[in-house]
Amino acid sequence: MRFHSSWLSLVAAGAACAVAAAQTPDYKNVGRTPTAQEVEAMDIAVSTAGQELPPGSGNAKTGAVLFAAKCAVCHGESQEGSPQAPALVGGKGTLTSLHPKMTVGSYWPFATTIFDYVRRAMPRYQEGSLKPDEIYSLTAFLLYRNDIIKEDDVMSASTLPKIKMPNRDGFIPQNTDEIHDWKARGCKLGHCP
Secondary structure (H helix, E strand, C coil), X not given: CHHHHHHHHHHHHHHHXXXXXXXXXXXXXXXXXXXXXXXXXXXXXXXXXXXXXXXXXXXHHHHHHHHHHHCHHHHCCCCCCXXXXXXXXXXXXXXXXXXXXXXXXXXXXXXXXXXXXXXXXXXXXXXXXXXXXXXXXXHHHHHHHCCCCCCCCEEECCCHHHCECCCCCCCCCCCHHHCCCCCCCCCECCECC
């Protein structure tokens, strides 16, 4: 009897799989292969080293004007954030506190990530509308407001990857052999530096 019930369970499972397979939709003739131009237009990721950054440049002075026109409505005139958008400045020294303030200046490890994020996601509901010079200017403005660069410093494909962000080394230990050794990393009670 034991063999019989196991066999019936196996048959029932097989039947269920057959029914599920029969109900699987057929996606023939749906969609198409994208053209090379479409793939190129979507391939806009910028690595931490910045090799993929486009030509262009900008500084914080130009970025301040752009920020007031396109970003302040959500992020606030002083980049303090709002219910719709996070703060972009401040937070120095708070990452190890009970109430960390994760901003561009206190948390983000790479300046190229600012460019990449702004290009992909800002301004809200107008994503992808900014030109490279505008993105470099906004990036320069955010770096300046976080005391990382000077107001007249020019950000471009050659200068942006060279910026060392304050939290650059805050994500992984200097010695990667220590990643899995929580004692060597100085972790205490579930908190790791």
